[in-house]
Amino acid sequence: MPHSDEVSRVVHGFEHLDTVRAAITALYRRLSPDGVRRYETSVPASDVAVEDPAELFLGTQRAARALVRHLRLPDARMVVSFRTMEHAASVGLTSGPEYFVELNDRFRHHRRDIGAALAHEITHVLLHRLGLAFPTTRENEILTDVVTTYLGAGWLLLDAFRQDGMSSQKLGYLTPEEFGYVLAKRAEAFGEDPSPWFTSAVAYDAWVRGRDEAARDWRRPPLAGAGWAARRRARAVGDGVFRCPVCCQRLRVAPGRRVKARCGVCRTVLECAP
Numbered sequence: 001m002p003h004s005d006e007v008s009r010v011v012h013g014f015e016h017l018d019t020v021r022a023a024i025t026a027l028y029r030r031l032s033p034d035g036v037r038r039y040e041t042s043v044p045a046s047d048v049a050v051e052d053p054a055e056l057f058l059g060t061q062r063a064a065r066a067l068v069r070h071l072r073l074p075d076a077r078m079v080v081s082f083r084t085m086e087h088a089a090s091v092g093l094t095s096g097p098e099y100f101v102e103l104n105d106r107f108r109h110h111r112r113d114i115g116a117a118l119a120h121e122i123t124h125v126l127l128h129r130l131g132l133a134f135p136t137t138r139e140n141e142i143l144t145d146v147v148t149t150y151l152g153a154g155w156l157l158l159d160a161f162r163q164d165g166m167s168s169q170k171l172g173y174l175t176p177e178e179f180g181y182v183l184a185k186r187a188e189a190f191g192e193d194p195s196p197w198f199t200s201a202v203a204y205d206a207w208v209r210g211r212d213e214a215a216r217d218w219r220r221p222p223l224a225g226a227g228w229a230a231r232r233r234a235r236a237v238g239d240g241v242f243r244c245p246v247c248c249q250r251l252r253v254a255p256g257r258r259v260k261a262r263c264g265v266c267r268t269v270l271e272c273a274p
Contacts, residue, residue: 001088001120001141001172010161010168011175012206014213016142020178021248023134023146024185028247028265030132036266040190042152043070045197048115056108063115064101067122070153076125080118082108088171091121093128116156116171123148141173149174149182155194158183161203176203180210188214189246217245222253224271231273244268 014020028036047066050059057080064078080101088107092100101121107114123144127133132147134140148154158179160171170176183194184207198204220242221231240253247266253259261270 001090001117010163010170012177013175014177014181016174016178017181017213019134019139019142020146020174020182021243023143024150024182024248025265026132026134026143027147027150028249030130033266036150036189038072039070039151042155042186042192042194042197043067043115043119045115045156048118048156050111050114053111056111059111060103060114060118064118064122067115067118067153071122071126071151073122073126073129076122076129078118078122078125089117089121091124093124096125096129099125113156113160113169113171116160119148119153119156120144120172123151123153126151138173145172145174145179146182149179150186152186154179155183155197158206159198159200159203161206162200163202176206177209177213180207181213182210183207184211184214185246187211214245217243217248220245222272222274224258224273226273244270 043066048063050056050063052059060080064080068076068078075097077098078101079098080103082103082105084105085102087104089101089103101118103114103117107117127144127147134143145154145157148157157172158176160169161176162169186192187194195204195207198207218225220226222240222242242251244251244263244266246268247263249263249265251261251263253261253272257274259272261272263270
């Protein structure tokens, strides 16, 4: 997992949104809606806090165990170590039952983000066990960020984004706004409000921008929440294809009449208007 320590290297916006949406769809397809609903509670910060410098290794192991439990990984023992490395962290994917996670040595002194780094790496283990993967390394890393966030641990990654006039830090492959977008999708699905959890002001701002983008998904034709003018333009070109605003699966309805469409992936029933 990469990290950035320069303001100029933090990319903003929604450049990976197609891959992000494909990842949400793939997660629902692999786990089923009932499987996704097993992750209805996000991991609390207290479960992954590593506060006492005298207990760095014990605290890190406790955080890893908490994330293993949260992600419902059976028989997965994480052995965590620290070393000098370019990226924030890495994990060796084997058949188990032990997995070896390496964290960048800088986390010895930046302990507040250990949980975020572990969340991404342990999700790699989950995806490995699920056999869920995308074709390229870059796409797989985006998939990992999306799944970490959608299953309730990735808010830690967004909160690790901090910025001032001289420097910044960001973990993960998604932009801050894309983390906010996925977090908003999760919040809609589980009736969750993550806004009180953020300790980083810039992370909170990214969450708001991502939430606004996610809200727009409910206002796209032919959904009833779309404006009349937008639905009329879509009807004029005969466009009955749209994404489910919950799982992002592409759906098709006959344009020009009011219908209820049921998504075959997440089972959401959607009102579509002419």
